[in-house]
Amino acid sequence: MNIAELDAIDFHVHVEQDAHGHFALDRELLDASARYFKADQDRTPTVEAIAAHYRERRTAAVVFTVDATTALGHPALSSEEIADAAAAHADVLIPFGSVDPHDAGAVRRIRSLVRDHGVRGFKFHPSLQAFEPDDRAHYPLYEAIAEAGVPALFHTGQTGIGAGLPGGRGIKLRYSDPMLLDDVAADFPELTVVLAHPSVPWQDAAISMATHKANVHIDLSGWSPKYFPPQLVRAVGGLLRHKVLFGSDYPVLTPDRWRADFDALDVKPEVRPLVLKENAVRLLGLGGPR
Numbered sequence: 627m628n629i630a631e632l633d634a635i636d637f638h639v640h641v642e643q644d645a646h647g648h649f650a651l652d653r654e655l656l657d658a659s660a661r662y663f664k665a666d667q668d669r670t671p672t673v674e675a676i677a678a679h680y681r682e683r684r685t686a687a688v689v690f691t692v693d694a695t696t697a698l699g700h701p702a703l704s705s706e707e708i709a710d711a712a713a714a715h716a717d718v719l720i721p722f723g724s725v726d727p728h729d730a731g732a733v734r735r736i737r738s739l740v741r742d743h744g745v746r747g748f749k750f751h752p753s754l755q756a757f758e759p760d761d762r763a764h765y766p767l768y769e770a771i772a773e774a775g776v777p778a779l780f781h782t783g784q785t786g787i788g789a790g791l792p793g794g795r796g797i798k799l800r801y802s803d804p805m806l807l808d809d810v811a812a813d814f815p816e817l818t819v820v821l822a823h824p825s826v827p828w829q830d831a832a833i834s835m836a837t838h839k840a841n842v843h844i845d846l847s848g849w850s851p852k853y854f855p856p857q858l859v860r861a862v863g864g865l866l867r868h869k870v871l872f873g874s875d876y877p878v879l880t881p882d883r884w885r886a887d888f889d890a891l892d893v894k895p896e897v898r899p900l901v902l903k904e905n906a907v908r909l910l911g912l913g914g915p916r
């Protein structure tokens with residue numbers, strides 16, 4: 627990856643379909659999420675499609691799926707396959723892995739994803755994967771990720787998945803309260819923790835954690851910057867300028883839309899490159915040897 631040639635790094639992009647035509651979510655959840663986000667673009671991009679979309683924009687993308695096999699009873703896309711496919715587009719794609727926290731082999735899999743497949747971080751979605759992230763039973767996962775020296779990215783706040791369905795299809799928002807990750811960040815000071823999204827309805831908690839803990843960061847994906855609450859806009863331009871990351875949550879939000887709305891925010895010009903690229907370069911260890 628030639629960092630100097632990139633305009634930006636999108637820290638949050640979902641692979642929704644694999645090379646065999648399998649989808650990350652079942653049909654009911656896909657349709658409910660489409661209604662919630664009113665997405666009109668391709669809702670189930672493959673690794674290939676994502677690489678082409680981002681290459682046109684001189685932007686790199688952190689790509690991943692979410693392995694919620696146990697919670698959803700739906701087979702996950704393979705993080706090994708995603709990472710191997712991303713390797714063919716190493717100029718623009720940065721693969722993260724995902725493991726099912728309920729899988730007894732998850733720790734072993736984390737190690738092999740990093741060692742054998744070049745994965746550079748891990749994505750968790752506590753609500754979709756139905757686990758309490760501060761449960762000590764999951765600490766071995768964080769230990770392995772910290773040992774590998776790569777970031778752990780956690781969905782936080784409201785989710786569009788299951789939205790509008792009875793009981794939200796059993797998906798519990800509580801698991802995505804960012805404050806559940808305060809224990810994790812405290813107990814693993816060497817682990818880089820990224821709280822994904824404006825953490826609706828827990829925005830102030832996320833800002834407090836990122837302010838208090840050197841190893842906690844925020845990715846700004848999933849919501850158009852037009853709808854960022856004022857305290858988040860202030861934090862982006864001020865205290866947290868070195869700790870916030872551009873992310874779109876493609877395919878539900880396009881990087882074009884996110885960036886156009888970010889341009890309209892009251893954020894100083896010198897802060898913009900930090901958010902769009904430089905903070906991610908540092909967190910991902912792309913600037914030089916880790």
Ligand SMILES: [Zn+2]
Pocket residue numbers: 638640781822875
């Ligand atoms: Zn996500």
